[in-house]
Amino acid sequence: MTAEAVDPAAWTCPVPLRDSPTVVMGHGGGGSMSAELVEHLFLPAFGEAAAAAAAAGLTDSAVLTVGDGAARLAFSTDSYVVRPMFFPGGSIGDLAVNGTVNDLAMSGAQPLCLSTAFILEEGTPLADLSRIATAMGEAARRAEVALVTGDTKVVDAGHGHGVFVNTAGIGLVPDGVDLRPARVRPGDAILVSGDLGVHGVAVLSCREGLEFGTTLQSDTAPLHELVAAMLDREAPGGNPDVHALRDPTRGGLGASLNEIARAAGVGIEITERDIPVPDAVADACGILGLDPLYVANEGKLVAFVAARDADRVLAAMRRHPLGRGAAVIGTVVEEHPGVVVARTAIGASRIVDMPLGEQLPRIC
């Protein structure tokens, strides 16, 4: 991977004006522009109705207690607008199922069911829609979630873009599982489940005007079984003490680490050479001038684990097909709270900033 920090201000394509009076692409990139939109527009506008969510800290899914405490549910939603809709290794349909399954899994939940809502552009071939829906059915079967309710709207030609998909999902959080950023503390080991940057580069490789050859395929996959293996609730030494999980999608690992550092009020130190980045990703990023730390993933997670349990969580991850490439990449520290620092290949340090937006947008 490149050892240079990306300076987003030097980009002209997707980077937004911070004080723009209109929506810019960066508002959807999962970086600091997205966070500002939530903090400065949505939360004040929603007011009291979102007060509990604001107080709980914004995570990939909300955890709710229902039925007089009888059940804890995880609840999450995402819309999917990735272009092109079909790419090496998957489609918008796979993302729409796996992405929401993974948002639930990051709360430690066992996903139960999804809703599916489509916004279709007039003139879209029904064959494309059918292919997307078939991919959703297959992904749902693989993840063992039911598709239980849905909606379809159609917008005029030129006012949409083929197929947009929204899924929302409900999962059941097992007793005793409590994963959230606020539990992350100094000393925690930071683990990733495998190669980074694969989904983003696979999508970019077939984007109009940017086609380049790659053998990479999107890593889209449901992660809840990997999570269940990591939490191994029947382990002889008791539950491993996993504090928080993230799936580093939009904004990549760089955005996820920054979010956790800020939410938990801790510093993060990572070692660049320990971060698994395949040559094909590093090569493509080198050519395109991207930093793999900010490239989107769809079938990977980052885990914050109590130091004493790091080895057995790593071993559990490596035993699972989706965690075979797992690695310890860093540590949570008391110093520089809110800041992520990377030790580079030559032993120097650099700050890994929160990205403003996605380096190239519409990746999920």
Added chain:
Amino acid sequence: MTAEAVDPAAWTCPVPLRDSPTVVMGHGGGGSMSAELVEHLFLPAFGEAAAAAAAAGLTDSAVLTVGDGAARLAFSTDSYVVRPMFFPGGSIGDLAVNGTVNDLAMSGAQPLCLSTAFILEEGTPLADLSRIATAMGEAARRAEVALVTGDTKVVDAGHGHGVFVNTAGIGLVPDGVDLRPARVRPGDAILVSGDLGVHGVAVLSCREGLEFGTTLQSDTAPLHELVAAMLDREAPGGNPDVHALRDPTRGGLGASLNEIARAAGVGIEITERDIPVPDAVADACGILGLDPLYVANEGKLVAFVAARDADRVLAAMRRHPLGRGAAVIGTVVEEHPGVVVARTAIGASRIVDMPLGEQLPRIC
């Protein structure tokens, strides 16, 4: 109201080719084109993953049992693409909250929380987004639901249309409440909660190229408290036996009645002069050549109630501010299963067909 049946095949604007290889506006209209898309494309493509939903019958929300039977949840989703985004009496933000609250309420559920997902077109004024989000916060506070999780995506200018909103919602179904089309049976009384066609005409009145003067304001409102009053679980004579509820949004009362008639395998007879249609709606429909039976509502419901309980349910509705205009409009019959028949003002009968699509699209 007009006593003439609308023949959708005579329309040229939104009416689709049934065998079109591409998406047409009618696929999003909540009529038979929408139903065909679900039956012939989505359900076969989803396969096993949607088998339970297909078997349960497709309703506005799914009812799930979680936590070893500890709680019954209603789960629903809708995307909102109404144009214009602001109209007399409300906005896309109000609809996005009230619409999903109402889908939950039609299962008899007490709505608990909503997710909010936005697809924003690059270049949309942030002031518009803020106005929409503020309306959502106010509607959520009024309906006493929490906004607990969300997502924002941005699409390139020219590939979206301002703001699209998706909400999904979770509600808790009280013990003993069981509302579904299959419970509707011959002899049931059919009630509506008030004036029909108001939302649709209010939106049309300000649609580009179609502006006309009207004093009508959208009836968008949350209906769960009206439903709770109708189910009055502390009533001295025991729970009134309400069999099924629908909110007649896209496709209007005509589509809702046809859906119930088909799902329950019963006939439906309604009396046109008993259907509350305000003069302003009737006038606008007369000018535009629309049938009020197919015009969308956002704050009304239709109820199927055991005959012996019809009077007290009607009285309970009329005591609630959102049911003051409630009326009995017809009866469920054994004859002509799956077919809705209206007795016209002159005493003749006409068949109220399932509409193909919305008479004018993007009304919600």
